[in-house]
Amino acid sequence: MDGCIATTLGAGDPGAYLPIFLMIMGAIGFACINVVGTLILGPRRKGETKGIPYESGMTPVQSARKRFNVRFYLIAMVFLVFDVEVVFLYPWAATFSNLEPQSEQAFTWLVRIMFFLLTTVVAYLYGFRKGVFKFD
């Protein structure tokens, strides 16, 4: 906390706001230059092509809308959500091994991650009831 910026900056000094101001100006200016630049330099086309999913300039040869089974989307989303759960497991696993075995603290940590996993189970149960995992 001692390293916090306040000490470096000195609160109440009006000059202290100048860099902030400049920083905002810089950020906005950079963004604006980019946008204005594309407006000036880039070609501008409007129309159907612009509204299609791929803006890479490729003209689709036929309608992009095939009747995908809705389960593909479901699987994609379920994957996304469950995948993110793992993000929390890594830091936990990395720290848990450093705790003193059999200690109360370790126990608390275990309970916490169990609760966390339990919520995942509930989500799984929900998905199961919803029929996400049925492939018929």
Added chain:
Amino acid sequence: MLDLAPIAMTLAADSPAAVASAPAWVMLIPAMPMIGVVLCTLMSIMGVRSKLPAFVTVACLAVSFLLTVFMFTGHSEGWATAVGWEWLHYSWGDGNGQNFTANFAFAVDGLTILWMLFVTGLATLIALYASEYMATDVGQGYNRFFIAFNLFVFSMACLVMGSNLLMLYLGWEGVGLCSYLLIGYYYKKPEAVAAAKKAFIVNRIGDVGLALGVYLAFVHFGTIEYTELFASEKLQGYLHDAAEGHWSHIPWQASAIPLFLMVGAFGKSAQLPLYVWLPDAMEGPTPVSALIHAATMVTAGVYLIARTYPLFQVSEIALPIVAWVGTLTALLAATIGMAQFDIKRIMAYSTVSQLGYMFAGLGVMTSVGAGFHVLTHAFFKALLFLACGAVMHGFAGQLDLRKLSGLWKVPGWRIVTIGMFVGCLNLAGFPLTAGFFSKDMILAEAFVTPGFALIGWILLFTAGLTAYYTFRVFFRVFVGPVEYHAGDDHHGDDHAHDDSHGDDHDAGHGFHPHAPGWAINFVLATLAVCSIVAAGLYFIGDHGWVAGMIHDSTAHIDPHGDEAGGSHGSAALFGLDPHKAMYYISSVVGIVGIIFAYAFHLHGRKSAGEAPAADAFKAALGPIPRWAENKWYVDELYQFLFRGPLLVLSHIFRYVDMLLVDGLVNLMGWLPYAVGGRLRRGQDGVLQSYAASMAGGLALFLLVILLLVNQSA
């Protein structure tokens, strides 16, 4: 510890604010009608289509009345309070006037009990009457009526029993609302809606006065709890100054309070210049007219002044103003009443006139006289209204005294006629009736109070007029040759319309009035007996029962250094004790009035429509009777003074800008409208433009604030 205890006890005993606590069941008195509201609402939701709501109402109100009687018998002296719950409590400091407390609490003293007795008693009886009177409306209308009826009694109880001015204000607004709802009960009739609106608006003017008065009282005295307010050293000091005649010692804020309160009282009790709503309020169902617009609600103004009597005494001019306003109202309303033909309206003007008497009574410092008159008036005026209502009910809404005659001889109308007769005797101040005694108290006091003799003479003259117009109704409608025409108006379209009668109701024959049933007759008989018996109250105790009740309240005064309401040793009228003198004088005046009525309206009258003597006299007076019939053009005057200029103004604005149709109000409304219209263009429904505005907003905020902070830092 041991040494301190006796001191503490002495302090508590000496403190003027020490108040007895009333039993908790006292709170049931206002609660019962509230239960009635809930039950009737439930019945309304369930779609009950029977007389059940009426009987529930009667039961609730009867319980309330019985409890009031218990409260009366159990009451000893001074204040007794019962705190429902702590309601509002704001404090923004410890000093005087920085601590606002208003509990949902009830305070009981003699004045409260006096009022509650007749409010709950009459409400019970009139609810019973209404059960029959409103029978043609059974269903949603009937339920609605009784919901509002109960709500009214609840509000009135809050008004009268509340322990602080805020409770009074709450009840005040509540009765105003119920009055509005009930006047507009026949909401399909444009007159009823207009009358309701008029009552509402005129009352608002008064309410502003009351609100300001309450506010000022709080600001100045730092409390609005009665017990604290009237015991406060400040007020006692002012009263002392006032008694000594040091008016200049009293700050103007204190003497302004009664002036504001007075405006509220004038509005609610229909005094000049705010009386115009009451006659129109007769568009409501007759039980409502009897209960709200004759017996109870309109006396709230009298109650307010009686309750805050000490506040009125610290102003040099307040009570004289009250006296003069009351007197002039009494005279004006009586003259208008003389020229009307609608019997219910005559009664309405007589109510205004009698209320004027009460105010005059308060103004000449006889709170006992005013209180007694309130009580007797409540009974006989309710009786008169209910009798009129019975006529209206039986003759399909006929109220024109030129179209009814000789009801005494029509089968089934005896009790109504007797009731009417008793009521008329009381109103006319016939010797030995209750109305006679109560009016005499006011008159006598006016004559003996220095500087008010003129008021006494005017009121005496008005008493004669009262006797005349009262018996004018009686002689025209109830005696004389038998003749009747059915009303063409089935009041409010809601009454059952019996086709066999309806075909030729103007012909007089073929129409069969339906005589009142047991409920109406029972109520009329009870009220008639009550009106007669009320005279007896004058002989109870030293100076009448009412005097005892009033002495035990804030309205108690000692203006002449002897017992208020009693005889004044020094004062005399025509060499007699003023009260005795007044017995004779006012008897003569009343009887003369009745004789005039007889001569004009019964003697030699052959049909309902023509009274030769009266018509000849009327012709001799030129245009005056017509002016009186048109209520001295007061409505038109108000129209001219207030509404006319506003209309002109609005027309001017109309030319300035077509948007300003209705005058000043819309001028202020225009700017937001215009800006709103501009702003709406921003709400174009496109995601991007919203996002752009948000981003722009963020940038703008940051820039503005960073620049401002930079400058100020």
Added chain:
Amino acid sequence: MTDKLIYLWPEVTLFITTCLVMVLGLSPQAEVRRLCAWVSAVGLTVAAGLAANGEPDPNALLPNIMPFAKVVIAAVGLLLLMLLAGTVDREYEADIESGKTKFNPLRSNRAEFYSFFLFSLTGLMLCASAESLIWLFLALELTSLPTYIMVIISTRGAKSQEAGVKYFFLGALGAAFFLFGFSLIFGGTGATHFDDIADSIAANGINPILTLGLLISMIGLSFKIAAVPMHFYTADVYQGAASPVSAMLAFVPKTAGFIAIITICAAVGWNYGPNHTSLPEGLRLVLWITAALTMTVGNMLALRQRSVKRILAYSSIAHSGYMLVGVIAGPGPVGGSFTSNGLAAVLFYLLCYGFMNVGTFAVLASLKHADGSEADDIDDIRGLCSTHPLLGWSMVLCALSLLGMPPLLGFVGKLGLFTSAISAGEYAIVIVLGLNSAIAAVYYLRLIVTPYLDKPAEQDVLRVEKVGIITRPMVAVISAASVIGLVLVAQPLIEASSRAGVATRHGDVHAVEQAAALRDDINEPRP
């Protein structure tokens, strides 16, 4: 952290209920599916009970905010639940019953609808318990994310989808704003816990990065409370969503936003300005401008609407502006009463607003056109007092209360805002507030006059009919009754909100004694 758990039982209850509802609602048996609403109601009631018995947390910045806010949330939540019941899947369930179709869990929305509602309330309660920026951020997102979906599935029409698009995308933008603000607050103070943030500010003062962070997060949070400049979505979304969901949108995210704003401001403290009673200049200014613009813009936009839902949406914007006045005023002098405590006024007003607002939307939700579409146009409520008296009067009462008519609930609420701002010396904003109340009267009077005085034209009589869901008119009537009834028990509520509005870090001079007094207060057995 673990100690904090004892304050979180209401949230835990709600979470468990959510899990249950989520699974129950997908059951093949119709009877089990119908249990959803009941289970949710039981869960909410238990949560309310737990919250009412909840202990204040003496270490939090606003030690007493938890019990009060959570009880209010659960109470209004119950009303909202009654209102939301029957919003989704009515035709679908009817079809299943008549055998037209078979139950398909992928098509059913019931489980999601109720569980998302409960999720949102859980998030809202978590906002009140938040002790760090991370927690607050997650709680805010937990409050908002479910509402996006609820908007979309509330009706099957294109309107709610459009509302959903706008709400979701602009919501994501708003979230990005306040997240960026939070990251700068973290940068400026080097801490995420509000306690540490307050310590750091007390030790080192305000620095530019912190100021910038506070400003951006306030503007981001103004999306949640529907305040300028993030108010644009409000009317479109409220109009597009089904009325019960709109009622929820007007209460749940707004409450979350206000609790978040109050918490952040409490970390900064009202120790600045000439008398050491106001927020730091930059923060005060941003709130000031936001408040003034919000009420003005909201009220002016409401003037020229025909859609009742849009009127209510703009009125919701305006009310956010009113409540911001309380935040600007701050908690007032130490040991001051309700009249000087702006935070108490805000919390109390949230309660008032919850009831009045739910009432008005419930009236709309109780009516439908003959073709089944929702009642929305001002003509739909014309003469309602005579055609549907209960609904009509509920509308009149709730609108009167929104207008701030004495002696109704809204008046008591507004009074607190006025008096606290006056006692804080913020006269200018009080004048703006007063002017705006006058402008607002114009359109509230329309909502009062139209049902009460206007008579329905002949063709209007059958224009609207009651929907077949009994709980909705009940909600309307309960709200209308509360608008009157709660005034009678205003004192305990005011006291509770006054306690809730006490900030420990406010006035660092007094912080020590105040916190000590508070702890004594808390340790005393409560009646």
Added chain:
Amino acid sequence: MLEVLAQGAFAEPMASITLAHYLVLSGAMFVLGLVGFVTRRNLIIMFLCTEMMFQASGLALVAFARYSMNLDGQTFVIFVLTVAAAEAAMGLALVVLLFRKQESLSAEVWNQLKG
């Protein structure tokens, strides 16, 4: 401009890449995301822009965490990632739904509610 910043407030003598650099990058990402959100019409791109704004915050958080040696900032980032993922799941589902309804991904087709 960067020199001003580097020499002014945020100068750390040892490091060649200072906090200021991260902050400017984060600010630029944030503003770019914002500008992109406002100027693009495609719902998916707009959504990606909000993700970019989220990640701008994440970058700032990590930088500040490193600077003040408080790991809370990094924890925050993990949570931000989770929320972003949840939002992404919702956003994509929403986009699919909307595309089916209107056969277009332009945000401008949704303009029936206004005023």
